Amino acid sequence: MHKELEHKFVTELENNQNIVHKVCTLYTNNRDAHNDLFQEITIQLWKAYPKFRGESKFSTWMYRVALNTAITLYRKNKRSIPTQDYESVIFKIQADEYDATEEQQLRLMYNAVRQLGDIDKALIFLYLEDKDYTEIAETLGITEVNVRVKMNRIKTRLKTILNP
Amino acid sequence: MIDELELLKKDWQKKGGQHPKLSYDEIYKMLWKKSSSIVKWILIISILELILPNLVYLSPSIREDIFIKGAEDFNNYYLAIMAIYYIVVIYFISLFYMRYKEISVLENAKNLMAQIIRVRTTVKYYIIFCLSMSLVFVAYYALGIYFNDEVLLSIEGIPEKVKEVPFEKIRAAALWILIIGGIVITAIAACIYFLLYGLLLRKLKKNYNELQQLDL
Numbered sequence: 001m002h003k004e005l006e007h008k009f010v011t012e013l014e015n016n017q018n019i020v021h022k023v024c025t026l027y028t029n030n031r032d033a034h035n036d037l038f039q040e041i042t043i044q045l046w047k048a049y050p051k052f053r054g055e056s057k058f059s060t061w062m063y064r065v066a067l068n069t070a071i072t073l074y075r076k077n078k079r080s081i082p083t084q085d086y087e088s089v090i091f092k093i094q095a096d097e098y099d100a101t102e103e104q105q106l107r108l109m110y111n112a113v114r115q116l117g118d119i120d121k122a123l124i125f126l127y128l129e130d131k132d133y134t135e136i137a138e139t140l141g142i143t144e145v146n147v148r149v150k151m152n153r154i155k156t157r158l159k160t161i162l163n164p
Numbered sequence: 165m166i167d168e169l170e171l172l173k174k175d176w177q178k179k180g181g182q183h184p185k186l187s188y189d190e191i192y193k194m195l196w197k198k199s200s201s202i203v204k205w206i207l208i209i210s211i212l213e214l215i216l217p218n219l220v221y222l223s224p225s226i227r228e229d230i231f232i233k234g235a236e237d238f239n240n241y242y243l244a245i246m247a248i249y250y251i252v253v254i255y256f257i258s259l260f261y262m263r264y265k266e267i268s269v270l271e272n273a274k275n276l277m278a279q280i281i282r283v284r285t286t287v288k289y290y291i292i293f294c295l296s297m298s299l300v301f302v303a304y305y306a307l308g309i310y311f312n313d314e315v316l317l318s319i320e321g322i323p324e325k326v327k328e329v330p331f332e333k334i335r336a337a338a339l340w341i342l343i344i345g346g347i348v349i350t351a352i353a354a355c356i357y358f359l360l361y362g363l364l365l366r367k368l369k370k371n372y373n374e375l376q377q378l379d380l
Contacts, residue, residue: 021183072202141274
């Protein structure tokens with residue numbers, strides 16, 4: 001029975017691991033930290049898995065656990081050895097296919113998002129994942145109105161970071 | 165700005181799977197790794213905090229010194245204070261356990277933070293209680309020394325000293341040493357504790373306040 005549960009969980013996570021990778025990308029600065037956070041999220045997901053009743057999709061359920069881990073539970077020092085931002089490395093390699101201004105713009109945007117606080121990052125993450133305001137509100141525990149207010153503030157903040 | 169965010173969103177959704185995929189086995193191995201979450205640290209630190217103040221009372225050398233011959237009233241009141249102390253300790257430990265069990269990663273971010281802060285607050289009150297009790301014991305001993313000669317004579321080395329120095333002088337010195345020493349040690353313990361507490365929860369509190377302020 002336990003083995004069956006393990007198998008089911010690992011398969012589900014393997015299929016949906018992108019979500020966790022994206023959270024790690026947003027909240028960490030290098031590959032080691034990324035893998036470390038991935039591991040912590042996996043542990044938290046696994047601990048909570050017996051309570052997952054399949055009322056929502058596994059992926060929907062993952063968003064909450066992954067974000068909670070990144071924002072609240074994870075405590076490793078993020079100021080680890082400053083290495084080159086690997087996300088932008090990946091980005092640069094791929095960027096040849098793009099138009100140069102768009103590439104430049106995107107890189108600036110990614111860097112700006114990285115400078116945001118933990119909560120702001122969570123909002124932007126859910127927004128980028130195309131979640132509606134109701135779901136963002138439920139995940140963070142604030143009202144929908146406040147999600148709107150906060151989103152507007154983040155947009156202003158991003159604007160300031162991009163045009164200092 | 166909105167255009168740029170839309171651009172980012174499109175790109176984000178397109179390149180979502182760019183991180184090297186982990187295999188089934190790699191993920192499976194992670195299930196057995198130890199968590200390094202803040203909740204685990206809070207549990208370890210809190211258990212230490214719950215146990216340590218009591219270890220001091222349980223050490224045999226202190227236990228022998230607790231009851232003083234010829235000072236029955238002093239001993240009885242002491243027992244009463246200890247009984248109250250342990251009742252409150254048991255109350256705090258059960259409260260801590262219940263609140264700890266409530267922590268759930270499935271809550272929304274704000275509730276999860278609130279649950280963690282509640283557990284820490286329980287331990288904080290417990291520590292404040294222990295520190296206050298240490299001052300109560302200091303005060304109790306000070307009163308004992310002041311009113312009861314037996315209490316003063318029970319302190320190691322005092323009976324020999326009495327032969328050389330006037331009794332009242334010794335009493336005054338013992339009182340001052342006890343009161344100042346007690347307060348200084350309690351203050352140092354308080355500083356260490358609140359520093360640790362502050363460092364551990366600094367990030368969490370900042371995020372919690374950010375969410376909290378939105379709803380004001």
